[in-house]
Amino acid sequence: MLHINDLTYRIEGRLLFDKATAAIPSGHKVGIVGRNGTGKTTLLRMLLGGLSPDDGSLSWPKAARVGGVAQEAPGGPRSLIDTVLAADKERDSLLAEAETATDPGRIADIQLRLNDIGAHSAPARAAQILAGLGFDEDAQQRPCAEFSGGWRMRVALASVLFTAPDILLLDEPTNYLDLEGTLWLENFLAAYPHTVLIVSHDRDLLNKCVGHILHLSEGKLTLYTGGYDTFEETRRERQRLELKLKKKQDDARKHMEAFVERFRAKASKATQAQSRLKALAKMKPIAAEIENDVKPLRFPSPQSKLGNPLIRIEDASVGYADGKPVLRNLDLRLDSDDRIGLLGANGNGKSTLAKLLCGRLDLLAGTRRASNKLTFGYFAQHQLDELNPQKSAYDHIAAMMPDATEAQKRARTAAAGFGYDKADTAASKLSGGEKARLLFTLAAFNSPHLLILDEPTNHLDVDSREALIHGLNDYEGAVILISHDRHLIEATADRLWLVRDGTVTPYDGDLESYKNEYLARARDQRRGSGGGGMNGQANRNRQEERRAAANARAELAPLRKRIDHYEREIKELTKKIAQLDRALAEEGLYEQAPEKALKLMKDRGVLAKNLGETEILWLEASEHFERAQREQQSMSTP
Secondary structure (H helix, E strand, O other): OEEEEEEEEEEOOEEEEEEEEEEEOOOOEEEEEOOOOOOHHHHHHHHOOOOOOOEEEEEOOOOOOEEEOOOOOOOOOOEHHHHHHOOOHHHHHHHHHHHHOOOHHHHHHHHHHHHHOOHHHHHHHHHHHHHHOOOOHHHHOOEHHHOOHHHHHHHHHHHHHHHOOOEEEEEOHHHHOOHHHHHHHHHHHHOOOOEEEEEOOOHHHHHHOOOEEEEEEOOEEEEEEOOHHHHHHHHHHHHHHHHHHHHHHHHHHHHHHHHHHHHOOOHHHHHHHHHHHHHHHHOOOOOOOOOOOOOOOOOOOOOOOOOOOOEEEEEEEEEOOOOOEEEEEEEEEEOOOOEEEEEOOOOOOHHHHHHHHOOOOOEEEEEEEEOOOOOEEEEEHHHHHHOOOOOEHHHHHHOOOOOOOHHHHHHHHHHOOOOOOOOOOEHHHOOHHHHHHHHHHHHOOOOOOEEEEEOOOOOOOHHHHHHHHHHHHHOOOEEEEEOOOHHHHHHHOOEEEEEEOOEEEEEOOOHHHHHHHHHHHHHHHHHHOHHHHOOHHHHHHHHHHHHHHHHHHHHHHHHHHHHHHHHHHHHHHHHHHHHHHHHHOOOOHHHHOHHHHHHHHHHHHHHHHHHHHHHHHHHHHHHHHHHHHHHHHHHHOO
8 A cells, every 4th residue: 555644845945745645555546636736746756766755754565666757768779679678677687697697596596587577478568568659560679769759758658567567657648649549558557457646637548547536736635536527526516515614604603703792791691702702713714625717728719701611632742852742642621610630640640731731831742722811820849849938928929919018918918827927937937838828829819710739738737628628619710639638629629530541531430439449450450460479488378377367366356355345335425425415505404404404414423434434444454455465476476
């Protein structure tokens, strides 16, 4: 079990964690959520040992291996497959020793251990992981140095997934992935057999891969059961109840204060006034949990309407060098009310198509027709690095308004979400989300007819992504969207285009059908490749491993059953308490039906007591299960 106990940490005088506490049982998959800047990445760095808390502690079983993605992307002449294989230090060391060992006993020990850790099947596992993240067989043999930083970060992700640590820590792993890579990672994590802590703002990933949400807010950690949608619903309901209770308490406080002020000096009421003063002193204020609102994102709609089609491309090919088209046989039409999501793995030509549509890339052949009045707004992640680091948000926006007054420039900057506290902050000191907001503003500054957004969500938290969805849905122009965020595509795109096999075609299905097709195709490819070249001995090893794992699961099954029983009971008790809380929050209940209110309060007290007792039993069973797992592992280790 992973324990976070009274964690306190400050950075540059700002309190990030204030005696934060959480307990995460082994094997749980947990999504860490919270607004940007609250300390999610800092928490992972502390778990990895890169930072030390000011106070409190982090602890987990001594034998547990903790792993996260390296901050620096791998490089150099080593091939991708060899880079991933080298991440398993024990295997790498044993194989090196096996080449020089001469003692028969030591050679036997080495071979036995290599067999135990599945060393001979490791190349196949590494190849499958790399393939899932978008590297074909040829790419896996190429040196890391030949790939861009984003692709090399995928190799870093593949390396940590290959080592399969007992506690896997991932910080926004989909930022460098396309939709296809995200779908593969989602399936991989759902089947991962150990503990996972993942910082992500991808709603679909958090709904499909994790069973708990660890929410970081105001320096505190709160663990919720369920995926992101369940967490959001539960938290919203809790906030609603807290606001109601706070209003009731505030009303009672005002009534008491008025009574005290009125009768403090009156002898016949002095005792009652003193009694109310004591009650006021004992009344613990209810602090309603209120997040800072996310500023809306606004994309000004085009001021003039153009006839359809906005763009017509016929029998065309496009690329960056004569005779080497990236896309060919293009026959596309874009109208003023189109909202199109582009599907297809990275490297297939989505960004090339986006540049063609907005006139940044000329055709190699064919025709492209568009009105000379057509205006574009273009957003791409690389533009974050193109902002002048010394200039502020105000400076960037003011440069777009040379004839405006100072008041008009300030007003436009504030409307973009940069108030007095951020307007004059240098771009180098803005967060990734703030830079993205500034780029959205600049891209749509002149009310374009067509917005093209290439991976716009990488630096946005969940609430900012929702603001982006609302902004795009309010915008009245055409939209081309490239994103690995399925929630964003489903909420804003009306049509899908598939960029694959060197061309672009309309896709008639939805994202769910595309996901199923992609995963089925990936399974077929794995079967067709014979499992990546595993030999008969490796297959027998795998069968033995599966048989041993099945026996271990059978021995631990009764304990697992007890844990499942307690978890179901906790869920049911929590649900009943929530129902009673809703009933107790009904207006007029205490005045109109005091007996009913009293009964509800008693029932809630009994349920709360039962919940506390069941949670203790669940913790004890979980620790017993964890202890039994460790004992089995120690028995199987030579």
